Amino acid sequence: MAIDFSEGGSFAFTRPPRRIVVYDERGGCPPSPANDRLMTASFTLVNESIVSVQSQIIRRRSSAQRCDSVLYGVGVPNVNGNAAGTNPLMQYLSFNDQSTVEWDTHYHCWMGVVPAGTHTFYIDNVTSGCRNFYGCGVTFGQMHIMIFE
């Protein structure tokens, strides 16, 4: 059955759409960070809003192994509808199938309803031993956020 939007739903624009872009500004190719967090964006919403997040970051693979990264949202409902705490919104699963050095791109995407308040979206490495494999500057790491409030 088709989802019927003819009733208009409960959302209305209260302000024009806004866009946030965060770049991977860590130095190094790839850098050697102190923690697993790769890119972070925080913003405050006055009203419940629809948010679209898209990100990309490259990963240097130097051995045959699995390296996954996850898009998280703080106070953002995930598949279980839980808006409390920090929720995984999308996991990018990636195996290296060769022992030679290769670069690969990780993509993340999420769309959904976000309650009013201050929220943080971030990309994290979640595989032990892969922390130092991500990123090569602003050209190869970005997070784009569209906010319809």
Add this chain to the structure above:
Amino acid sequence: MALNFSSATSPTVRRGPRVVTVYDTNTGCPPTRGNPQISLSISVTGPTLFMMNANMIRLGAGDLRGAVTMNGVEISRRLSYTSVSHWQTVVWTAVTSVVDAGTYTFSLNGDNLNIWGCGTSYGKISVIALEI
């Protein structure tokens, strides 16, 4: 039709945006199934622009491809290659042209079957509808 954002408080749109997400609720890793792997349908009453993104993991070797269609027309196609059999995430994104009122079905289809998906954490399709 251009959106008029000249007013900070009253942009000229017929309706506020709406979003819908359908997760891959099939059991199995990957499940045995035909196309579409997942789909969702939306009815709109006037000119609308859709923003779509989707993701799903696949298990296999070689050049494995999939596409998202809107009413049967491809709007995003992706290739995923691994030389040996591995899981790999594939992501599709698209912004459509402005379409007329009607019912629109977004479907994620694989060129190969029985290689896609592993539950809700690894497969979904989301659409934002902007009725203008």
